[in-house]
Amino acid sequence: MNPFAAPARRGAWRPDRWGRLVCRAAWDETHDVRSFLLQPEDGSRITHEPGQYLTVRTEGAGVERSYTITSSAAGDRAIIITVKRKPGGVMSGHLHDTLHPGDVVEGFGPAGRFGPATAPAECYLLLSAGSGITPMMAIVRTAADLGIDLDAVFLHAARTEEDLIGAAELAALARRLPRLRVLMVPSRPVNGWAGEKGRLDADALARLVPDCADRTVLCCGPEGFMAAMRVATAALGVPSTGYFEESFDFGVTEGEMAGDSTLPARRITFARSGRSFDCPQGTTILAAAKAAGIAMPSSCARGECGTCKSLKVSGTVTMSATTALRQREIDRGFILPCSSRPETDVVLDR
Numbered sequence: 001m002n003p004f005a006a007p008a009r010r011g012a013w014r015p016d017r018w019g020r021l022v023c024r025a026a027w028d029e030t031h032d033v034r035s036f037l038l039q040p041e042d043g044s045r046i047t048h049e050p051g052q053y054l055t056v057r058t059e060g061a062g063v064e065r066s067y068t069i070t071s072s073a074a075g076d077r078a079i080i081i082t083v084k085r086k087p088g089g090v091m092s093g094h095l096h097d098t099l100h101p102g103d104v105v106e107g108f109g110p111a112g113r114f115g116p117a118t119a120p121a122e123c124y125l126l127l128s129a130g131s132g133i134t135p136m137m138a139i140v141r142t143a144a145d146l147g148i149d150l151d152a153v154f155l156h157a158a159r160t161e162e163d164l165i166g167a168a169e170l171a172a173l174a175r176r177l178p179r180l181r182v183l184m185v186p187s188r189p190v191n192g193w194a195g196e197k198g199r200l201d202a203d204a205l206a207r208l209v210p211d212c213a214d215r216t217v218l219c220c221g222p223e224g225f226m227a228a229m230r231v232a233t234a235a236l237g238v239p240s241t242g243y244f245e246e247s248f249d250f251g252v253t254e255g256e257m258a259g260d261s262t263l264p265a266r267r268i269t270f271a272r273s274g275r276s277f278d279c280p281q282g283t284t285i286l287a288a289a290k291a292a293g294i295a296m297p298s299s300c301a302r303g304e305c306g307t308c309k310s311l312k313v314s315g316t317v318t319m320s321a322t323t324a325l326r327q328r329e330i331d332r333g334f335i336l337p338c339s340s341r342p343e344t345d346v347v348l349d350r
């Protein structure tokens with residue numbers, strides 16, 4: 001089949017179940033960031049909103065991780081995920097070292113509620129640090145491809161200019177998007193950087209984006225960066241309703257998930273697979289499932305990504321985080337097992 005030919009009518013990729021994706025290309029973005037072009041193996045259409053992510057698993061890594069989709073949302077034949085190699089990162093190291101064109105990974109999603117599709121506004125401040133730039137790239141690429149007249153300041157902090165992802169491409173995109181202003185700010189430039197440099201703090205923010213209070217802020221980066229920007233933007237007059245953030249700095253350990261295992265156990269049953277296991281009352285259902293050797297899709301383990309979302313058939317749980325659920329999903333009985341501790345025996349539609 002001619003790969004350039006327009007595809008025949010195709011079905012839609014299912015974002016609520018694991019599916020197979022073929023890696024069609026892989027390339028370096030920087031010395032420690034690599035992108036992978038993934039295409040549904042069955043040729044289905046895969047759509048996403050800019051700012052969403054895909055949860056990935058492979059047999060070799062034995063874990064699941066979420067990565068931002070960095071490709072434009074204008075197309076539906078493939079997506080690109082961009083992965084920073086983390087020190088000791090099982091999945092990121094595995095993808096960097098072993099995922100080559102022709103290989104297959106499993107994907108769950110796209111999912112997530114960060115981005116202009118869920119936070120529509122007249123104008124934005126896209127505020128990122130490190131690999132937090134990835135959802136912003138998807139937003140800008142989508143705007144350019146769809147001819148959206150995006151009014152945005154793109155303010156990105158990195159350690160050195162060698163860590164800046166997509167700097168040359170952003171300059172080119174800014175020519176297509178006349179109301180896009182791109183500001184790259186390395187904190188420790190090494191090669192005679194002529195532009196803005198130094199630490200991105202409240203003073204720098206006020207100076208670089210004087211109309212910050214009039215913009216809806218989409219912020220993504222390490223937890224410490226977002227905490228500082230949350231305070232800084234609030235001090236500059238951005239209301240909490242105009243500030244949105246996203247993090248993949250998922251630091252929750254299995255131990256933290258496990259809770260107090262001395263409390264009485266409740267029985268958790270997966271109705272469709274027929275599997276069941278005990279879950280101490282103070283333990284999350286996800287942690288208990290993992291302890292029992294039962295695989296459940298998960299990524300953040302703190303109620304933010306939605307990967308573990310499950311329909312509760314019966315029973316009562318206490319849910320400590322519901323960020324990833326819409327109210328109508330909660331009303332229909334969906335729970336997040338990573339943040340749910342059972343009060344009674346529970347049956348899930350799994």
Ligand code: FES
Nearest residue numbers: 299301306308338
């Ligand atoms: S694993 Fe992210 S919401 Fe449960």
